[in-house]
Amino acid sequence: xxxxxxxxTHRKLLVVGxxxxxxxxxxxxxxYGNAYYIRLLTTILxxxxxxxxxxxxxxxxxxxxxxxxxxxxxxxxAMAFLQKTLPFPVVIVIGGLLSSALAFLIGLVTLRLRGIxxxxxxxxxxxxxxxxxxxxxxxxLGNVWGHQIILMDPGMLHYMMLGLAVVTLLTIYFxxxxxxxxxxxxxxxxxxxxxxxxxxxxxxxxxxxxxxxFFMGAAGALMAPAIVYVxxxxxxxxxxxxxxxxxxxxxxMGQFYGPVIGAAxxxxxxxxxxxxxxxxxxxxxxxILVMVILFLPNGITGLxxxxxxxxxxxxLLHRGKEEQHAxx
Amino acid sequence: MTEELPRLIIxxxxxxxxxxxxxxxxxxxxxxxxxxxxxxxxxxxxxAMLTWTVSASFGISPLLAVAIVGPLLFVIGFLLQITLFKTxxxxxxxxxxxxGSALLVAFGLFYVISFVARISxxxxxxxxxxxxxxxxxxxxxxxxxxxxxxxxxxxxxVAVYLFLSRTRLGRAIRATAEDPATAGLMGVNTSMxxxxxxxxxxxxxxxxxxxxxxxxxxxxxxxxxxxVIALVVVVLGGLGSVPGSFIAGILIGIVSRLVSxxxxxxLIVPVYYAILMILLLxxxxxxxxxx
Numbered sequence: 296x297x298x299x300x301x302x303x304t305h306r307k308l309l310v311v312g313x314x315x316x317x318x319x320x321x322x323x324x325x326x327y328g329n330a331y332y333i334r335l336l337t338t339i340l341x342x343x344x345x346x347x348x349x350x351x352x353x354x355x356x357x358x359x360x361x362x363x364x365x366x367x368x369x370x371x372x373a374m375a376f377l378q379k380t381l382p383f384p385v386v387i388v389i390g391g392l393l394s395s396a397l398a399f400l401i402g403l404v405t406l407r408l409r410g411i412x413x414x415x416x417x418x419x420x421x422x423x424x425x426x427x428x429x430x431x432x433x434x435x436l437g438n439v440w441g442h443q444i445i446l447m448d449p450g451m452l453h454y455m456m457l458g459l460a461v462v463t464l465l466t467i468y469f470x471x472x473x474x475x476x477x478x479x480x481x482x483x484x485x486x487x488x489x490x491x492x493x494x495x496x497x498x499x500x501x502x503x504x505x506x507x508x509f510f511m512g513a514a515g516a517l518m519a520p521a522i523v524y525v526x527x528x529x530x531x532x533x534x535x536x537x538x539x540x541x542x543x544x545x546x547x548m549g550q551f552y553g554p555v556i557g558a559a560x561x562x563x564x565x566x567x568x569x570x571x572x573x574x575x576x577x578x579x580x581x582x583i584l585v586m587v588i589l590f591l592p593n594g595i596t597g598l599x600x601x602x603x604x605x606x607x608x609x610x611l612l613h614r615g616k617e618e619q620h621a622x623x
Numbered sequence: 624m625t626e627e628l629p630r631l632i633i634x635x636x637x638x639x640x641x642x643x644x645x646x647x648x649x650x651x652x653x654x655x656x657x658x659x660x661x662x663x664x665x666x667x668x669x670x671a672m673l674t675w676t677v678s679a680s681f682g683i684s685p686l687l688a689v690a691i692v693g694p695l696l697f698v699i700g701f702l703l704q705i706t707l708f709k710t711x712x713x714x715x716x717x718x719x720x721x722x723g724s725a726l727l728v729a730f731g732l733f734y735v736i737s738f739v740a741r742i743s744x745x746x747x748x749x750x751x752x753x754x755x756x757x758x759x760x761x762x763x764x765x766x767x768x769x770x771x772x773x774x775x776x777x778x779x780x781v782a783v784y785l786f787l788s789r790t791r792l793g794r795a796i797r798a799t800a801e802d803p804a805t806a807g808l809m810g811v812n813t814s815m816x817x818x819x820x821x822x823x824x825x826x827x828x829x830x831x832x833x834x835x836x837x838x839x840x841x842x843x844x845x846x847x848x849x850x851v852i853a854l855v856v857v858v859l860g861g862l863g864s865v866p867g868s869f870i871a872g873i874l875i876g877i878v879s880r881l882v883s884x885x886x887x888x889x890l891i892v893p894v895y896y897a898i899l900m901i902l903l904l905x906x907x908x909x910x911x912x913x914x
Binding site for chain 1: 653659719720723724728733739765855887893
């Protein structure tokens with residue numbers, strides 16, 4: 296009984312077991328982990344939500360959205376304004392819905408155009424909404440000093456973020472398998488052909504962009520208590536637009552779990568490098584971004600796949616598969 | 624209120640001519656090299672900060688800095704295209720993928736440049752204005768530096784336009800923008816043309832920065848807002864259209880002065896966005912765009 300055989304015959308079981316193991320680990324961690332690591336895991340989960348929902352729309356269609364920070368910030372601001380009047384979970388949903396409404400409007404205006412217009416528009420949109428929020432907040436409402444968010448128990452926050460991440464992953468998993476997922480893929484492949492096949496491409500894009508931004512807004516609302524002190528210029532940091540993209544590309548968007556890997560790696564790096572390198576973090580982030588795009592365009596999962604096709608171990612794996620095929 | 628109007632419009636044209644210069648650089652980089660350079664504003668910042676360094680440590684007048692800083696930024700842009708973006712182009716399977724990847728690489732560049740700038744100059748503001756004498760002009764007074772900056776910007780804009788439309792090299796550039804493969808077959812050294820255009824783009828951004836530094840105080844954070852302005856102007860003028868971007872730059876300059884004069888300067892970017900949104904709905908190709 297060799298090990299490759301085990302991997303090929305019980306692949307599905309192993310995957311399910313691995314996912315269960317991670318879920319159990321994440322669910323039980325607040326019971327014994329210390330506060331620093333709980334926050335680290337919460338951050339990773341947040342980035343997972345952002346990266347997976349970004350990849351669901353932009354990764355498949357090729358329309359690069361740079362507005363993640365805007366949706367995230369809308370969630371954060373929703374929490375800042377509504378935390379005193381409404382219960383916490385309701386605010387999360389409201390944050391998500393507000394982001395969706397914004398995404399719907401942006402989508403209607405720009406998703407009929409070529410992808411580059413969409414990228415430009417969404418890039419500037421982060422600055423637009425940041426400035427507008429700042430104006431409304433400080434000039435009209437008079438909150439010159441920003442908002443203090445009510446603190447929450449980190450364990451509780453962690454569970455809620457875990458819940459959101461699971462909901463996001465499940466939703467997107469099913470969207471990818473549905474007609475809409477196929478429609479998105481065909482838009483990414485050749486939009487004109489997709490249109491000729493009877494897909495209402497604009498509407499499909501707008502709807503899925505709206506759905507993906509719901510999760511971004513909800514993640515923002517959930518993350519607000521961890522930011523503690525909220526000001527529009529912190530909430531709408533353009534960095535939050537690019538981090539999920541880096542994660543999704545690093546992990547690889549060909550596979551559903553690629554962005555999750557990216558989020559885990561860079562979520563960890565984000566926390567630790569920021570503490571250890573402080574200012575140099577910017578430099579390191581910039582260089583990593585350039586390097587990943589130059590040398591890992593298909594991400595880790597893409598790299599593994601291309602290695603599997605060339606390495607002797609992979610050949611062994613494939614032979615195992617063939618044998619299994621022959622036996623049945 | 625109404626007597627304010629002519630003054631605001633004239634200062635708007637003066638600011639706008641610099642915006643036009645920035646946007647021209649960006650539109651050249653996008654139209655010819657297919658790189659939507661999100662780090663464009665950082666080159667504006669570099670131009671301004673290098674001018675300060677040149678005049679503070681070598682005692683060279685900021686007016687003459689154009690002759691030193693301009694070529695320096697050209698070289699930086701040239702090298703970036705010939706190393707980074709050329710490699711990227713060879714590694715990406717299709718033009719749309721290249722556009723997306725180049726945008727992300729430019730963002731990485733944005734982080735690297737702004738970090739290097741922050742390390743070398745810190746985050747305090749510098750004042751390096753020249754020719755601050757007031758000149759009476761059309762009933763109101765303007766700083767001399769503003770007028771000269773406007774004249775230089777317009778002259779450069781016209782020069783670049785004439786260069787692109789009249790000279791042999793300009794024709795080669797337009798051919799490369801139209802169809803790089805065919806241009807290559809006709810004997811155009813396309814990789815040199817791309818590098819030249821990218822360098823020209825960063826140089827125009829840098830000169831814009833120099834002109835800004837004559838007039839106002841500068842710091843290492845001025846890059847990002849200039850990027851957004853340049854992007855808005857470029858879309859307004861039509862992506863890839865050089866004269867369109869210059870005209871749109873002047874329009875946006877006037878709008879920005881009017882908004883800050885009659886309303887709130889915080890609302891400048893929101894107003895840009897309102898304009899951009901209406902334009903994309905009505906005429907997505909911009910003022911003078913073709914596609």
